[in-house]
Amino acid sequence: MTELATIHPEPNIIPRSGHGISRANISPNALKVLYRLNNAGYAAYLVGGGVRDLSLGREPKDFDVATDARPEEVKRLFRNCRLIGRRFRLAHVYFGCEIIEVATFRALHEADGEAGDNARVLQDGRLLSDNVFGSIDEDARRRDFTVNALYYRIGDFTLVDYVGGMADLQHGVLRLIGDAEVRYREDPVRMLRAARFAVKLGFRMHAETAGPIPRMAHLLSHIPAARLFEEVLKLFLTGMGLQVFECLRHYGLFGCLFPDTEEVLAQDELGSALTFLSRALANTDGRIAEGKPVTPAFLFAALLWPPISRRLANLGQNTAEPIQVIHETAGEVLERQLRTVTIPKRFSIPMREIWSLQPRFERRTGKRALRLLSHPRFRAAYDFMLLRAEAGEAEAELAHWWKELQLSAVAQRVEMTGSRRRSGRRRHRRKRNDTA
Numbered sequence: 001m002t003e004l005a006t007i008h009p010e011p012n013i014i015p016r017s018g019h020g021i022s023r024a025n026i027s028p029n030a031l032k033v034l035y036r037l038n039n040a041g042y043a044a045y046l047v048g049g050g051v052r053d054l055s056l057g058r059e060p061k062d063f064d065v066a067t068d069a070r071p072e073e074v075k076r077l078f079r080n081c082r083l084i085g086r087r088f089r090l091a092h093v094y095f096g097c098e099i100i101e102v103a104t105f106r107a108l109h110e111a112d113g114e115a116g117d118n119a120r121v122l123q124d125g126r127l128l129s130d131n132v133f134g135s136i137d138e139d140a141r142r143r144d145f146t147v148n149a150l151y152y153r154i155g156d157f158t159l160v161d162y163v164g165g166m167a168d169l170q171h172g173v174l175r176l177i178g179d180a181e182v183r184y185r186e187d188p189v190r191m192l193r194a195a196r197f198a199v200k201l202g203f204r205m206h207a208e209t210a211g212p213i214p215r216m217a218h219l220l221s222h223i224p225a226a227r228l229f230e231e232v233l234k235l236f237l238t239g240m241g242l243q244v245f246e247c248l249r250h251y252g253l254f255g256c257l258f259p260d261t262e263e264v265l266a267q268d269e270l271g272s273a274l275t276f277l278s279r280a281l282a283n284t285d286g287r288i289a290e291g292k293p294v295t296p297a298f299l300f301a302a303l304l305w306p307p308i309s310r311r312l313a314n315l316g317q318n319t320a321e322p323i324q325v326i327h328e329t330a331g332e333v334l335e336r337q338l339r340t341v342t343i344p345k346r347f348s349i350p351m352r353e354i355w356s357l358q359p360r361f362e363r364r365t366g367k368r369a370l371r372l373l374s375h376p377r378f379r380a381a382y383d384f385m386l387l388r389a390e391a392g393e394a395e396a397e398l399a400h401w402w403k404e405l406q407l408s409a410v411a412q413r414v415e416m417t418g419s420r421r422r423s424g425r426r427r428h429r430r431k432r433n434d435t436a
């Protein structure tokens, strides 16, 4: 067996006075779960991102609990509990809209022959499942980063550290537990998580954690496209999308998620595709910071626009029907993209609408221009056009005109677009003007 699954060193136990976690900052529901488990005689710990973020004085996204109670035992303790997962069962304890996830300690088993029936690793080293119950130190070792493997014990308010997570937390270092190559091979998504956490926490990746990423990034092609969709949302829709994008590109990960877009970025001599994407991501980050809604449809519209925009630019003035070109290119780009990252139809349909509406901004006259204002996707398409204008892809003057149009009263809108109400007299008058 490898050291990952067998060594049982003494953990570093950090007393209450040596860490910054206070019960006042833990969700009352998580505390309820911890206390009930503890009172029933089970080990009960807060673990993962909750402990990490609280230690750093940040607000955690959610609270995960780890215990030695088996899932059925957890279920017996909580009425409001559901067991989920087929291979590895987790308990979800429901408190209104808050869910506390309770996981039984698990161990990692290697496919080195000794694990026998417990072999869970594919030939290429990828971990299929880690569904073997284990001890707390084994549970610590199967986690990804040292700072994600700290356990806050509700019994005595100590922090239990098997992997040197506390020192890394203090030094701002993101370090994968165990041998980085082995861990990335087991689960290549850990490379994306490394980029996300490094940016989110403002941590430096340890050299051994960062080193293998560029040469192993291609392993992401083994990951189901639906899982990568979820990861892409976490990468780009949690407020630090621009920095995450830069980090992903630095490590050669972006191209594994969005190959067509990366190809354009790599050949982008004028830098307009990069400007466009950077502005789009910064804009999304800004919206999140202001508490405004963001949609995956807009995000994917931006992430996949560079190849479409390049096709349009290559056709130049010869494009008689840009909407048709967009439609065809969108089909091709999407077909390739969906092999890597799923985009559910509820997002890809509005995404394509945002693209198809772009050429319509060029038309400033007539009723069609006015009708665009009331299109259900107008606002998103307009915001998208503004980004194109910022990147020099659309005329700044055009963006300004559409802004004016929206701010104008109805009569002025009619004036601006030169559109008139359909009445016999007016049509007659137009005819006369035409012949004049």
Ligand code: ATP
Pocket: 047, 048, 049, 050, 061, 062, 064, 142, 143, 144, 145, 148, 149, 187, 189, 190
């Ligand atoms: P956040 O929720 O803030 O994004 P987190 O650290 O809580 O960060 P989760 O995805 O919620 O991340 O996972 C909870 C914990 O489960 C992690 O802290 C880590 O210990 C463990 N974990 C999650 N994904 C993996 C993985 N791919 N490999 C190993 N351990 C993982």
Ligand code: MG
Pocket: 048, 049, 050, 061, 062, 063, 064
């Ligand atoms: Mg979490």
